[in-house]
Amino acid sequence: MKSINPDDFKVVDKIELSKIPTNLFNGADGDEKESKLNKVQAKLSEFQDVMYAHNKYGVLICLQGMDTSGKDSLIREVFKEFNPRGVVVHSFKTPNSSEFEHDYLWRHYLALPEKGKFAVFNRTHYENVLVTRVHPEYILSENLPEIEKVEDITPMFWENRMKQINNFEKHISQNGTIVMKFYFHMSKEEQRKRLLRRLEEEKHHWKFSPGDLKEREHWDEYMEYYEEAINKTSTGIAPWYIIPSDDKEMARYIVAKIIWEEMQKHTDIKEPELDEKVKANFAEYKKQLEN
Template identity: 45%
Template sequence: MADRQTVKRIADFIEPLRVKPGSRVHLAKDFDPGFKGGMKKREGVELLHTGVKLLAEYQARLAAQDTHGVLMCLQALDAGGKDGTIRHVMSGVNPQGVHVSGFKVPSAEELDHDYLWRYAQRLPARGDIAIFNRSHYEEVLVVRVHPELLDRQKLPPEARGPDLWHHRYRAINDWERHLTENGFRLVKVFLNLSKEEQRRRFLKRIDLPEKNWKFSAADIREREYWDDYQKAFSDMLSATSTPWAPWYVVPADHKWFARICASALLVHTLLDIDPQYPEVDKKTRKALRAAKHDLEAEAPEGAARDPYAAKHRKGRG
C-alpha cells in the first residue's frame, strides 16, 4: 500500500505533464519531447519497478471491488513508443484484468455506425483496465489531416459543415464525462516525439533486420504531414483536456522516461480511486470460521493445522 509520501511524489511528478483545462496549447512551444526532469536512467528504472509493483497491487484491489473501471488512451505519431510503453508498464499485472485494443482502418460494419461506436465496444468492464493503442481521438487527428477519409464515414451533408471538428470535440468531451460520472476513469496520454527522434527510429527499423517488419512506406508518407499533425494535436489537446479527463503530454524521445511517466499516471489514477477489498458480513465470516475449523481438522499427523498462520506467527515473533 502506498504511503502519503509516495502518493505526493507521484502527484508532483506528473503535474508538469498535465494540460490545464481551458488552456491554449502550442505543442512545439509548450512541451519539450526530450525533457527528462533531470533524472538519470538508472534512477528511472528503479522508479518504473516501483510503479509496476504498485500497479499490480492496486489492479488486484480494483478487480476485487468491482466498482470502477480505468481506460488509458495512448496517442502518438508513428514510432512514438506506444507498444513498448504498454509492454513495460503492464508487465506485472494480471492479464485477465487488462485488455488492449488497437484500432486500424474501420471495417464496413464500423463505418455503418457513428464514429464512436467501435470504441464503445472495447470499453473496460468494472474492475478492469482497458488500453486503447490509438483511440477515438484518431477521429480528430488522422481524419482531420486526411479529410478524404470522411467520405467513407457516410455522413449526411449537414454533418460535414465548417463546425465538424468543434462538434466532434464536444461529443467526445460529453462521452468522456458520461463515462466518468458512471465510475470509469480516463487516463489520456500523448507521447510527444520530436521529428529528429522519429527519423532515428525509422532508420533503426530499416537497419535492423528483426525490425524491418515494423517499417512501412506509409510511415514516410505520413511524415510529410508533420506540421499538419502538430496543429491537429495542439487543437485536440486544447479542446479536449477537461477537468474530468485531462490530457497529459509525455516526453517520448527517451523511451525509459516515457514509460515511467505512463506508469506514474496510471498508478496516480488508481491511488486516487483507492479501491478496497470488500468486507464480508457476519454470516460470511461465520462460514469462513467453520470452513477453517474443518480444514484444520484434516491436517495430517505432524503437519501444522494452518501452515500460513503458523508461518506468519513465527515471522511476528
C-alpha cells in the same frame, strides 16, 4: 532523478506544442529509470487486484502519438506485471465495413473496460479528429447525411465532433470509467532516427512501412490538429497528459507514475468486507476443512 508530479504534465490551460520540450530528463541513469518503473509496475498490479474485487470502476488509458513515439513498447513494459485478466489492449486501425455501418464512436463503446479492469486504447477515438483532418476524404467512407464531398466538411463539423467526444468521455466517466489520456510528444528528428533504425536493424524491419514516410510529410498538420484537439478536450474528468517521449524509458516511467498517483485519489477503492456472518463462522469452516 527528479520526482514525477502528474500536475507538471497535465493540460489545464491552453498549450502550444512547439514550446513544450520532448525530453526533460537528459542524462537520467538507465538503471534508475528501470528500477523506478519496476516498483510502480508492482504497485499498479496489486492495485488492479483490489480494483477488481471492488468492482465499481473501470480504467481507460488512451495513448496517442506519431508513428514510432513508443506506444507499443510502453504497453508491453508498463502493464506486463498485470494479471492478464485485468487489462485488455485495443489497437484501433482503419474501420472495417461493419464498423462503417455505425457511428464513429460505436467501436470504442464496445471496447470500454469492464468494471474492475483496465483497457488500453493504442490509438483512440481521437483518430477521428486527427487522421481524418489530415485526410478529410476518409470521412466520406462514413456515409454521413449531407456529406457528399470533401468540400461539405466545414470547420463546424470538427467543432461538433470534438464536442461529441467530450460528451462521450463525460458519459463514461459519470458511469464509473476513469479516463486518462496521454500524448507522446516526440521531436521530428527523433522520429527520423527511429525510422532509420527500422531500416538499418534487421530485427526491426517488420515494423517499417512506406506509409510512415508519407504521414511524416504531414508532420506540421498533425502538430496543429493535435494541439487543437488537446486544447479542446482536456477536461477535469478526462485530462490529457503531454509526455516527453524522445527518451522511451523515461516516458514509460512517467506514464506509469501518473497512472499510479491518479488512482490513489480514488480512496474508495478497497477490498470488500466479508459478511459478518461468514466471518463469525471461520472457525467452523476451518474445522470442516481440517477434518
